[in-house]
Amino acid sequence: ERFITYYENRDKLIEKNIPVNSSILLYGPPGTGKTKTASYIASMLGLPLITARTDALISSYLGATSKNIRMLMDYAQATPCVLFLDEFDALAKARDDSNELGELKRVVNSLLQNVDSMSKDSLLLAATNHEQLLDTAVWRRFDYKLEIELPDQEAIIQMIDLFTKNIETFDDKDKLEMSSLFLGLSGADIKEIITKAI
Numbered sequence: 001e002r003f004i005t006y007y008e009n010r011d012k013l014i015e016k017n018i019p020v021n022s023s024i025l026l027y028g029p030p031g032t033g034k035t036k037t038a039s040y041i042a043s044m045l046g047l048p049l050i051t052a053r054t055d056a057l058i059s060s061y062l063g064a065t066s067k068n069i070r071m072l073m074d075y076a077q078a079t080p081c082v083l084f085l086d087e088f089d090a091l092a093k094a095r096d097d098s099n100e101l102g103e104l105k106r107v108v109n110s111l112l113q114n115v116d117s118m119s120k121d122s123l124l125l126a127a128t129n130h131e132q133l134l135d136t137a138v139w140r141r142f143d144y145k146l147e148i149e150l151p152d153q154e155a156i157i158q159m160i161d162l163f164t165k166n167i168e169t170f171d172d173k174d175k176l177e178m179s180s181l182f183l184g185l186s187g188a189d190i191k192e193i194i195t196k197a198i
Contacts, residue, residue: 025128126142
């Protein structure tokens with residue numbers, strides 16, 4: 001909500017010479033709702049969500065990945081949208097990895113330059129399940145960082161209500177018992193179990 005308010009008031013910030021960086025990094029275990037959060041933010045701002053597949057951006061040809069990133073960023077700058085880079089660690093891996101060749105360093109440099117040159121109207125969301133792999137310089141490029149953790153018991157009870165809505169009703173005792181069994185699972189896992197059970 002703070003990020004949405006920040007984005008909606010970016011013109012007021014610019015008037016006061018406050019730098020605007022409309023980007024947010026979502027990180028946490030798989031299945032916790034990072035992609036859903038990106039959809040929610042786009043929906044709240046009334047902007048289309050453009051999801052970039054990192055496997056389509058990465059090329060085995062020298063220099064082609066950097067070119068693909070630049071073309072994608074140029075598109076996002078020309079078209080008001082929320083650009084969502086999922087599996088972000090594939091593009092923004094630490095440059096000090098001894099197993100990587102020089103091409104990775106060029107890709108990360110290109111990515112950082114493109115993020116820096118984004119306009120105030122562009123909105124960049126990135127998500128990773130492996131935040132420890134990200135280059136340290138990448139973290140500084142995101143004003144907002146949001147860790148999305150595994151759901152707690154209260155959130156799990158809300159998920160049980162959501163995923164069984166209009167199909168099954170459980171009393172509070174049943175929901176409490178089920179939520180205890182679901183502790184440690186992601187939202188995606190819980191949804192799958194409930195859907196299979198139904």
